[in-house]
Amino acid sequence: MYVIGERINGMWKDVKQAIVDQDPGPIKSWTEKQIAAGADALDVNVGPATSKQVEALLWMCEIIRGISADFPIAIDNAKWAVMKEVVPQVPGPKIINSTKADPGPLAEYCGLAAEHDCSIVGLTIDQRGIPHDVDTRVEMGATILTVAMEAGLTPDRIFIDTIIQPVNVAPKQPLAVMKAMEQLKMLSDPPPHQVLGLSNVSQGARNRELINRTYIAMAVPCGLDSAIMDPCDKELMEAAITAELIMEKMIYCDSYIEAYLANK
Amino acid sequence: MYVIGERINGMWKDVKQAIVDQDPGPIKSWTEKQIAAGADALDVNVGPATSKQVEALLWMCEIIRGISADFPIAIDNAKWAVMKEVVPQVPGPKIINSTKADPGPLAEYCGLAAEHDCSIVGLTIDQRGIPHDVDTRVEMGATILTVAMEAGLTPDRIFIDTIIQPVNVAPKQPLAVMKAMEQLKMLSDPPPHQVLGLSNVSQGARNRELINRTYIAMAVPCGLDSAIMDPCDKELMEAAITAELIMEKMIYCDSYIEAYLANK
Numbered sequence: 123m124y125v126i127g128e129r130i131n132g133m134w135k136d137v138k139q140a141i142v143d144q145d146p147g148p149i150k151s152w153t154e155k156q157i158a159a160g161a162d163a164l165d166v167n168v169g170p171a172t173s174k175q176v177e178a179l180l181w182m183c184e185i186i187r188g189i190s191a192d193f194p195i196a197i198d199n200a201k202w203a204v205m206k207e208v209v210p211q212v213p214g215p216k217i218i219n220s221t222k223a224d225p226g227p228l229a230e231y232c233g234l235a236a237e238h239d240c241s242i243v244g245l246t247i248d249q250r251g252i253p254h255d256v257d258t259r260v261e262m263g264a265t266i267l268t269v270a271m272e273a274g275l276t277p278d279r280i281f282i283d284t285i286i287q288p289v290n291v292a293p294k295q296p297l298a299v300m301k302a303m304e305q306l307k308m309l310s311d312p313p314p315h316q317v318l319g320l321s322n323v324s325q326g327a328r329n330r331e332l333i334n335r336t337y338i339a340m341a342v343p344c345g346l347d348s349a350i351m352d353p354c355d356k357e358l359m360e361a362a363i364t365a366e367l368i369m370e371k372m373i374y375c376d377s378y379i380e381a382y383l384a385n386k
Numbered sequence: 387m388y389v390i391g392e393r394i395n396g397m398w399k400d401v402k403q404a405i406v407d408q409d410p411g412p413i414k415s416w417t418e419k420q421i422a423a424g425a426d427a428l429d430v431n432v433g434p435a436t437s438k439q440v441e442a443l444l445w446m447c448e449i450i451r452g453i454s455a456d457f458p459i460a461i462d463n464a465k466w467a468v469m470k471e472v473v474p475q476v477p478g479p480k481i482i483n484s485t486k487a488d489p490g491p492l493a494e495y496c497g498l499a500a501e502h503d504c505s506i507v508g509l510t511i512d513q514r515g516i517p518h519d520v521d522t523r524v525e526m527g528a529t530i531l532t533v534a535m536e537a538g539l540t541p542d543r544i545f546i547d548t549i550i551q552p553v554n555v556a557p558k559q560p561l562a563v564m565k566a567m568e569q570l571k572m573l574s575d576p577p578p579h580q581v582l583g584l585s586n587v588s589q590g591a592r593n594r595e596l597i598n599r600t601y602i603a604m605a606v607p608c609g610l611d612s613a614i615m616d617p618c619d620k621e622l623m624e625a626a627i628t629a630e631l632i633m634e635k636m637i638y639c640d641s642y643i644e645a646y647l648a649n650k
Contacts, residue, residue, distance in 0.1 A: 329628070333631075
């Protein structure tokens with residue numbers, strides 16, 4: 123599981139406050155905690171903290187780079203103007219998170235990714251909105267893969283996100299996402315990565331952690347190999363690691379969880 | 387999830403001792419605890435406690451019938467002579483657990499089930515042994531379904547068990563079982579039940595409960611709708627219930643776990 127730590131996001135109060143106060147403490151702390159817990163990359167999102175998205179993103183990335191020169195950073199922003207300005211200024215490995223599936227803008231994002239040696243997350247959403255069915259998700263996923271490969275990105279740098287919605291308000295969507303992933307994993311060999319913003323599945327629900335870890339176990343056999351998630355949720359990490367053990371992605375030993383985390 | 391409580395089994399020390407001492411206490415206690423925890427049926431197995439299998443099974447079933455006249459009992463024994471003698475003597479709903487897939491004996495077991503209005507568990511094993519591949523499991527599952535339906539059993543009374551083996555010694559088998567179940571669920575409409583002796587997946591492993599609950603979540607989308615398992619393992623029950631919620635087998639409400647258990 124390629125774990126993209128979700129916690130450096132202005133959606134959370136402590137991070138929002140840190141951005142407002144220009145206090146590097148919480149950003150440093152979440153960088154260290156998430157890396158220690160087994161993250162493979164760190165998502166960085168300003169959220170509603172400030173309208174100065176570029177400055178805030180660069181400031182947060184600089185703090186992370188002060189801790190690690192080469193830990194992958196997923197720059198998480200919906201605006202092309204912001205992405206175009208931030209990406210060239212952040213050194214080291216990066217993931218562009220995210221682009222939509224509209225071919226024109228998609229090609230621009232993929233070009234930026236190729237130019238700066240980034241990976242890219244492509245969401246299966248276009249001007250028609252988020253699809254509610256399986257087929258349209260697959261169609262958009264195929265578009266993302268095609269356009270990204272044409273831009274020179276190899277499948278290991280392409281993350282398709284089929285957009286998970288909350289089980290309490292969109293009950294058919296978690297299953298539709300699983301079925302779409304099953305088809306998308308057959309699009310190329312090797313397949314592109316498949317990623318989800320996992321916590322969305324339980325948004326507004328009561329048993330959030332339980333729903334998150336149950337869903338990740340169910341989604342791994344469908345092709346999910348990456349998630350924007352909380353690596354500090356120990357039970358969630360254990361579910362993801364155990365699901366990959368059962369899928370034979372690693373060899374069993376009694377201490378397979380410790381071995382997995384030590385290999386990070 | 388049709389939960390068959392696994393705990394009344396002479397494999398466990400306390401139950402073995404109860405059988406040896408003819409002490410009804412532990413049998414009563416496990417009957418009550420498992421029903422309260424959400425079991426739909428109780429497996430009853432003498433195990434290595436005594437060679438007097440018929441007497442011991444009848445004694446255990448009588449204790450359960452003293453608590454409930456109509457709670458389903460899964461009579462768990464590998465010998466035809468034992469099954470043939472016990473089944474007619476136990477009143478109320480019963481599951482014959484189990485028969486193998488050899489057509490001759492299979493037809494006898496199914497005839498016994500039809501005659502006494504029982505459900506039946508058919509294991510995908512025959513004189514060739516336990517299959518290691520997907521296709522032979524499916525072939526044997528189809529044989530079980532066909533022979534059982536010819537005997538007059540409807541799919542809702544037929545439980546196909548594709549035999550889960552421990553992930554630590556047979557690492558390819560948990561996935562092979564999932565793939566076989568995926569095919570078997572398409573054999574008829576409505577499909578037969580699919581059941582597993584869940585705890586086997588973690589036999590000899592260190593993180594047994596974690597492996598069990600991760601596997602059940604992964605197997606539910608493949609068609610698993612029943613398990614011989616420990617209903618008193620709260621986290622296992624929660625994983626099974628949540629996986630079924632995600633599969634839209636129930637409608638979301640904040641208290642979906644409590645609602646599920648209250649409906650038993």
